[in-house]
Amino acid sequence: xxxxxxxxxxxxxxDAVLLEKYLDEDVFIDNLDKRFKANHIYTYIGPVxxxxxxxxxxxxxxxxxxxxxxxxxxxxxxxxxxxxxxxxRAGKKVAAxxxxxxxxxxxxxGIALDDLxxxxxxxxxFAIADTAYRSLKQENRDQCVLISGESGAGKTEASKxxxxxxxxxxxxxxxxxxxxxxxxxxxxxxxxGNATTTxxxxxxxxxxxxxxxxxxxxxxxxxxxxxYLLEKSRVVYQANGERNFHIFYQLLNGASDERxxxxxxxxxxxxxxxxxxxxxxxxSHKSQDDVGQWKIMEHAMxxxxxxxxxxxxxxxxxxxxxxxxxxxLEEGPNNYAEVxxxxxxxxxxxxxxxxxAADALEKALTHRTIEARGEFVTTPxxxxxxxxxxxxxxxxxISIMDEECLRPGDPTDAxxxxxxxxxxxxxxxxxKAPQPSVKRGTKTADQGxxxxxxxxxxxxxxxxxxxxxxxxxxxxxxxxxxxxxxHKGxISIMDEECLRPGDPTDAxxxxxxxxxxxxxxxxxKAPQPSVKRGTKTADQxxxxxxxxxxxxxxxxxxxDKNNDLLFRDLKDTMSKAKNEVVNAVYPxxxxxxxxxxxxxxxxxxxxxNNN
Ligand SMILES: Nc1ncnc2c1ncn2[C@@H]1O[C@H](COP(=O)(O)OP(=O)(O)OP(=O)(O)O)[C@@H](O)[C@H]1O
Numbered sequence: 294x295x296x297x298x299x300x301x302x303x304x305x306x307x308d309a310v311l312l313e314k315y316l317d318e319d320v321f322i323d324n325l326d327k328r329f330k331a332n333h334i335y336t337y338i339g340p341v342x343x344x345x346x347x348x349x350x351x352x353x354x355x356x357x358x359x360x361x362x363x364x365x366x367x368x369x370x371x372x373x374x375x376x377x378x379x380x381x382r383a384g385k386k387v388a389a390x391x392x393x394x395x396x397x398x399x400x401x402x403g404i405a406l407d408d409l410x411x412x413x414x415x416x417x418x419f420a421i422a423d424t425a426y427r428s429l430k431q432e433n434r435d436q437c438v439l440i441s442g443e444s445g446a447g448k449t450e451a452s453k454x455x456x457x458x459x460x461x462x463x464x465x466x467x468x469x470x471x472x473x474x475x476x477x478x479x480x481x482x483x484x485x486g487n488a489t490t491t492x493x494x495x496x497x498x499x500x501x502x503x504x505x506x507x508x509x510x511x512x513x514x515x516x517x518x519x520x521y522l523l524e525k526s527r528v529v530y531q532a533n534g535e536r537n538f539h540i541f542y543q544l545l546n547g548a549s550d551e552r553x554x555x556x557x558x559x560x561x562x563x564x565x566x567x568x569x570x571x572x573x574x575x576x577s578h579k580s581q582d583d584v585g586q587w588k589i590m591e592h593a594m595x596x597x598x599x600x601x602x603x604x605x606x607x608x609x610x611x612x613x614x615x616x617x618x619x620x621x622l623e624e625g626p627n628n629y630a631e632v633x634x635x636x637x638x639x640x641x642x643x644x645x646x647x648x649x650a651a652d653a654l655e656k657a658l659t660h661r662t663i664e665a666r667g668e669f670v671t672t673p674x675x676x677x678x679x680x681x682x683x684x685x686x687x688x689x690x691i692s693i694m695d696e697e698c699l700r701p702g703d704p705t706d707a708x709x710x711x712x713x714x715x716x717x718x719x720x721x722x723x724x725k726a727p728q729p730s731v732k733r734g735t736k737t738a739d740q741g742x743x744x745x746x747x748x749x750x751x752x753x754x755x756x757x758x759x760x761x762x763x764x765x766x767x768x769x770x771x772x773x774x775x776x777x778x779x780h781k782g783x784i785s786i787m788d789e790e791c792l793r794p795g796d797p798t799d800a801x802x803x804x805x806x807x808x809x810x811x812x813x814x815x816x817x818k819a820p821q822p823s824v825k826r827g828t829k830t831a832d833q834x835x836x837x838x839x840x841x842x843x844x845x846x847x848x849x850x851x852x853d854k855n856n857d858l859l860f861r862d863l864k865d866t867m868s869k870a871k872n873e874v875v876n877a878v879y880p881x882x883x884x885x886x887x888x889x890x891x892x893x894x895x896x897x898x899x900x901x902n903n904n
Pocket of ligand 1 (some may be wrong): 346347348349350351401442444445446447448449450451493494495496498788
């Protein structure tokens, strides 16, 4: 008993539910802090797991540790034996488990600790994975592990550990290839979808939903990876200190001289506009082993069944994007945009790699064709329109990752469907910033799960006659409704502004939201700028009161990004490209369809709802 009390005072409690002052945030954080300092990065809140990112290898994820956790019950971690064992006995296993990942406090990150004793007993991530896996096998019920947290919190690492565990726990031989694909899908996705940001050297710039299909013996036989909201704008613009997607650096640093020469590339990052904007430090970014990652990525392509010809088309597209980025538009006669002589070389290289017609691409960058009453009218763009246009259109090119390099398949034939859906580009911050979980495409599920967990726990206490003060929790539903409701929600108002005739602007969109929600809605605030404040910015802002706190949004660019329209000229040019990757992203059928393409917000809403 004494030993137990001592342990508790030095390493806190394993489960925050057992804290005496369980409602006190300081006590809760203090408990996490204590445990973190003793190398215990995992803490439960009932069936929910909190992970504090240690930012260093603790040596607790080895094969031996995985073995230790195999068939060791989640409930063996004291003091939850009773509650969890009953869940199992009654077959009432909570179907989904929320692994809430919290970011580490920076100043604690470098603590040197030698006491790793008993850490493996607390390697709760494996416990979660093992519980889910065993429940799947024994109870034949679908399992879901939901991981959320802010950028850099450790979500990707946590998901990799879970995948590793599943791959290791299941059998051998027949499914070896599927397992390898499970693990290798990550470097492939990360090459095309991750980038170095100021918060995380390997930040996923898209949300991910992964599912793994198992046969009746519990062997993985295939899976799907669905992705949301790839940050397309990063292709053309990187903030200070940040990089473009890893693939560009991997290609330039890792590919052979022959490969680079066939793509008309030089091994010099400073030559490419799309790779050098983030500032000097990216040129020699130490934390990213681009050469090593290139090898892993190539191996992953082979393992995932990407054929040599496909690979060539994928890399040609990546290189073509870099060349296109070096095409600058200039003002010609009558202020019309034109491709100057100095950019012609880059344009021709892009043309060759995409396999499209040079005059068609040039015209598509500098002209616009619209259809009016069955007739097509082409007008030249001025430089500003051309710049905006070509920037936006180049965003779309990144959607090669949508279809091709990550190829479709069927879980039953053990191939993966990897998609990077066309989505918001920069404006995905609209969704991402306030609600990290939305980025994961699980907006409602996340909140639902918290409610579900609290609700089921509280109901259980009530049933058992345990004295309990009901905890009020923030209900996210009204905010989701305010964003999503058909006709009246923010997305509908924004879509309406994008589609209506006349002269809609970001300001008219803000005005309409003010009219719809009022200036002092419970969750929406956008006061008219007072004379005293008088600042221009105030009239460009609105505030949403999310469950995690209030977030101020600047309205500028919302409509443009939501429109996400690819002009007909570029679509047409690309649909005729010989490069099969480019061509597949822009099918001719899209051109023939009469329906106006969905806005970015609607595409996102549908993709989340459909999956
Ligand atoms: N369990 C862990 N042990 C040691 N280091 C970790 C762990 N989890 C995360 N890290 C470190 O933190 C970094 C960021 O983690 P990760 O990429 O998983 O964050 P994320 O939540 O997926 O971020 P983003 O949303 O930006 O993609 C990793 O590159 C790794 O260095």
